[in-house]
Amino acid sequence: MSEGKDRGGFYDTGWQPAGDVHRDEDGRPHDHPGLQEDVVLGVRASRALAMHELLVEKDVIGGHEVDDAIELWSTRVPSNGATLVAKAWSDPEFKARLLEHPKETVVESGFVPEHNADIIVLENTSTVQHMVVCTLCSCYPTALLGPPPDWYKSFSYRSRAVTEPRAVMSEFGLELEEDVEVRVVDSNSELRFLVLPRRPAGTEGWSEERLAALVTRDSMIGVSAPLSPDAVQN
Amino acid sequence: MPAVHDRGGWPTDEPIDRQEHEWADWERQTQSLRTVLDQKGIMNVDELRRGIESIDPGEYVSTTYFERWSASIEMNLVEKGVLTTEEIDERAAALRDRWGNPE
Amino acid sequence: MPELLFSPGDRVLVRDETPPHHHRTPWYVKARRGIVLEFIGMYLDSETRAHGGSGLPELPMYRVEFDQTELWPEYAESPSDKLWVDLYEHWLERA
DSSP states (O other): OOOTTTSSSTTTSOOOOTTOSOBOTTSOBOSSTTSOTTOOOOHHHHHHHHHHHHHHHTTSSOTTHHHHHHHHHTTOOHHHHHHHHHHHHHOHHHHHHHHHSHHHHHHHTTOOOGGGOEEEEEEOOSSEEEEEEOSSSOOOOHHHHOSOOHHHHSHHHHHHHHHOHHHHHHHTTOOOOTTSEEEEEEOOSSEEEEEEOOOOTTOTTOOHHHHHTTOOHHHHHTSSOOOOGGGSOO | OOOTTOOTTOSOOOOOOOOOOOOOHHHHHHHHHHHHHHHTTSSOHHHHHHHHHTSOHHHHHHSOHHHHHHHHHHHHHHHTTSSOHHHHHHHHHHHHHHTTOOO | OOOOSOOTTOEEEEOOOOOSSOOOOOGGGTTOEEEEEEEEEEEOOHHHHTTTOOOOSOEEEEEEEEEHHHHOTTOOSOTTOEEEEEEEGGGEEEO
């Protein structure tokens, strides 16, 4: 019978993802590897952990496979998308390729979409602002933005993004002109959508690295604008 | 009324709660378990979604995102004969005992 | 590549059906009229794949644009606002 603490794999890889598995100062996993202090291991949580253990014991999956997937997930972060946006802002040829052949360009840039999903890049302009939602579940460009935030998966966002997108944007601090068309994209298929926000004014001559720091995750979902130059310390 | 998962335009004026919870380790494991099951051809995303959609509506609205994933993964694995409900029951109970949080 | 039923610019009506199986057509576009923006490709059938099928043969999918005022009788924001959804051909009829 395997013990969560003693079996190889997840807790013994020595691999330490940022903020992922909870470990003590010496790197050893907490006594309660499945949960933080004060968190009760609920029924569904315990069943999920049980399934993982059983699947490994029965050789349905390998002992390191979930570890490896966790490590892959740690590479899916919003700075991936921000890098692409900053490059698109800086290089018109790259931007054209990103809009015309998004999947190829994303893959060439080193980012592999989850389950080989197609990527579409939605360009915001002076007349169109895009906003992405998945009303049915939580579909999201995870390769470029990491896992979706809780609010994206919430009932309130899934409901209101389609009926009152501007009110939602307003909550995120974005107020649009009346003559800007708001285009809500309900991500209900195998395609995943990344918003290419507008380049902020006052950034002429900025390096891609500096530009990328302005590109927030939320601006690539479309609920808010990127940071302005004065919002960032130089 | 639409199915419980079909949430576009449901009546609500709830503001968006932008606070993001800290992930529990089991949630991270479950996210990755799904990835592995998909890669190995055991359960695809469409099956995951169907499982989530068939959760009892009362449970759907009162559980967390990854609790719903856990329910769907279980439904799929049991339906496919990969695991049995009984062995999951037994192991889950043992885990809860071990961590001192019996329910 | 099979013959496509719709072209960009076609006005379409989304079928008002609620099949018992998994489907990804949101309730709020059913029985609503929109415009085909483009054919986006052939995709595995998620409706059969969700129930243990292979998802073959692949089916044509289109991006359809709706006026928000068409979808929501009480839409209070700009009348020029739009909503996009990707739909399998079998969910669409000529309008």
